[in-house]
Amino acid sequence: MGVVAINTILNIENLTKDYIDSTGHIVHLLEDIYLNINKEEFTTILAPTGAGKSSLLKIIAGLETSSSGKIEDNSIKKIFIPTESSSFPWLNVKENILFNISDSNDTELQEIINLVGLEGYKNHYPNNKSLGFRFRISLARAMINEANLIVIDEPFTKMRDEVRKGIYLLLRKIQNEKKISVVLGTSNISEAILLSDKIFLMDKDPGRIMDSFEIQFADPIRRNISNSNDFTDYRERIKTYLTKINPSKIINVSL
Amino acid sequence: MNKNSVQNSSTIKPTRQLSLVAVFIFIYIILFEFVLVPVRFFPKPSILFESFISLWDTYNLAVLLFSTTSIIYITLLLGSLILTFLAKYLLKIIYEYPGLMNLSIPFKYLSIFFFALLFNLWFSDSLTAEFIFAILVVLSLLISALNRESQNPKEEYVLTAKSLGLSSEEIYGKVIWKDLQPSIFSGLTKLHVSLWMIILIYEFVGQNEGVGSLYYAAYSYNDIAAVFTLGILISLLILIGNMIIKYLYQKIFFWE
Numbered sequence: 001m002g003v004v005a006i007n008t009i010l011n012i013e014n015l016t017k018d019y020i021d022s023t024g025h026i027v028h029l030l031e032d033i034y035l036n037i038n039k040e041e042f043t044t045i046l047a048p049t050g051a052g053k054s055s056l057l058k059i060i061a062g063l064e065t066s067s068s069g070k071i072e073d074n075s076i077k078k079i080f081i082p083t084e085s086s087s088f089p090w091l092n093v094k095e096n097i098l099f100n101i102s103d104s105n106d107t108e109l110q111e112i113i114n115l116v117g118l119e120g121y122k123n124h125y126p127n128n129k130s131l132g133f134r135f136r137i138s139l140a141r142a143m144i145n146e147a148n149l150i151v152i153d154e155p156f157t158k159m160r161d162e163v164r165k166g167i168y169l170l171l172r173k174i175q176n177e178k179k180i181s182v183v184l185g186t187s188n189i190s191e192a193i194l195l196s197d198k199i200f201l202m203d204k205d206p207g208r209i210m211d212s213f214e215i216q217f218a219d220p221i222r223r224n225i226s227n228s229n230d231f232t233d234y235r236e237r238i239k240t241y242l243t244k245i246n247p248s249k250i251i252n253v254s255l
Numbered sequence: 256m257n258k259n260s261v262q263n264s265s266t267i268k269p270t271r272q273l274s275l276v277a278v279f280i281f282i283y284i285i286l287f288e289f290v291l292v293p294v295r296f297f298p299k300p301s302i303l304f305e306s307f308i309s310l311w312d313t314y315n316l317a318v319l320l321f322s323t324t325s326i327i328y329i330t331l332l333l334g335s336l337i338l339t340f341l342a343k344y345l346l347k348i349i350y351e352y353p354g355l356m357n358l359s360i361p362f363k364y365l366s367i368f369f370f371a372l373l374f375n376l377w378f379s380d381s382l383t384a385e386f387i388f389a390i391l392v393v394l395s396l397l398i399s400a401l402n403r404e405s406q407n408p409k410e411e412y413v414l415t416a417k418s419l420g421l422s423s424e425e426i427y428g429k430v431i432w433k434d435l436q437p438s439i440f441s442g443l444t445k446l447h448v449s450l451w452m453i454i455l456i457y458e459f460v461g462q463n464e465g466v467g468s469l470y471y472a473a474y475s476y477n478d479i480a481a482v483f484t485l486g487i488l489i490s491l492l493i494l495i496g497n498m499i500i501k502y503l504y505q506k507i508f509f510w511e
Contacts, residue, residue, distance in 0.1 A: 089510035
């Protein structure tokens with residue numbers, strides 16, 4: 001892996017991903033993917049369902065290989081959080097967070113547990129707990145592993161509204177406080193605008209990056225208010241762009 | 256063995272199951288002791304009681320029961336422990352060398368009765384042989400359950416473990432095996448019932464030390480009362496055994 005620009009922690013050029021389907025035909029899942037992820041930035045890949053964003057995110061996280069193309073990073077530590085809950089139900093919260101870690105610092109652990117809002121739940125088991133609870137465990141695990149980049153694959157769709165909004169706030173808080181880079185895959189425009197510093201728009205059949213938008217709120221405090229002028233402007237711009245490019249591919253705009 | 260076997264049977268609470276058995280016994284006593292004229296096919300309950308005393312005193316029922324139950328429960332426990340110990344290696348074979356598991360396919364079509372006969376012919380009247388036979392039965396059924404359940408591992412757990420830097424072998428042992436345990440051991444009650452039947456057949460065929468040989472004696476002497484007595488006794492033991500297994504299952508696999 002070569003060394004990339006100082007502010008860029010991961011750079012992808014001309015990446016493709018092909019696979020052979022059950023009928024024996026070659027399917028071009030991803031084509032001509034160019035993207036870069038910057039340090040301490042919240043990046044979102046916004047794409048319709050089935051565009052191949054999960055595969056792209058797994059490639060970014062180093063869990064899958066691409067068919068061709070170049071991926072450069074500075075040997076950063078990457079942690080992947082999948083769509084379905086990834087906390088192991090046979091381990092309690094503490095054991096889940098410290099999974100595969102041999103030496104742990106109690107003060108640091110407690111600090112992280114407090115930061116993700118799991119204080120008092122150290123010895124609780126995640127089975128029968130909400131998806132939000134389980135996501136907090138995954139976030140804590142990423143932090144204790146000192147991840148430079150957290151790759152998150154659309155985990156919010158099955159969460160209840162109030163839980164999801166709480167998680168949005170938590171994600172931004174952690175990203176700002178811990179200076180971690182985050183890549184999120186989603187098909188929800190509102191979610192992408194509320195959370196991101198940069199949005200990559202992705203098409204499907206084959207999956208490719210069409211454009212990118214820098215998101216900057218005039219009033220950052222109002223970032224989480226979905227009826228602000230900034231928010232509405234961004235949403236309309238992205239919707240218009242997507243409709244122009246390909247009106248048949250539906251992307252969720254609800255929050 | 257399937258995922259629902261424990262859940263389905265546990266829909267009836269253990270206390271209700273026992274009450275149901277008690278009701279059946281009560282009806283049997285009333286009908287065949289007091290109401291109906293004694294018939295050859297269904298012995299009077301008082302005769303069953305006498306038969307029980309005779310089996311206990313003359314035929315050493317306690318020792319034979321101890322022998323059979325020891326083999327059943329020790330092999331169930333040992334089989335589960337061996338599977339736990341071997342799980343990560345077995346999963347490695349299942350995922351990395353799937354062809355090896357196919358080698359067992361021809362044996363699926365040979366009945367256990369055939370193997371019971373074979374073992375009895377090879378090692379006549381040997382408790383060790385019976386033990387080895389039982390442990391092989393338990394292990395083959397548990398491994399076949401592992402093979403079946405491992406076809407769809409939870410992708411999210413595997414991806415998370417990979418992302419945290421676990422090696423393939425660690426993923427098999429620490430993640431996939433842990434995730435599969437509830438579904439594999441949910442079939443333990445069914446395996447328990449099957450094992451009782453298999454061991455009784457084994458002992459019946461070889462007239463080995465055990466309750467199966469007592470069945471053989473009862474059959475030879477045309478002793479219907481003894482057959483009934485043993486039948487009721489073994490059903491009660493299986494019922495209690497299943498209740499204990501279910502209790503342990505719920506305690507150990509609390510996350511299911």
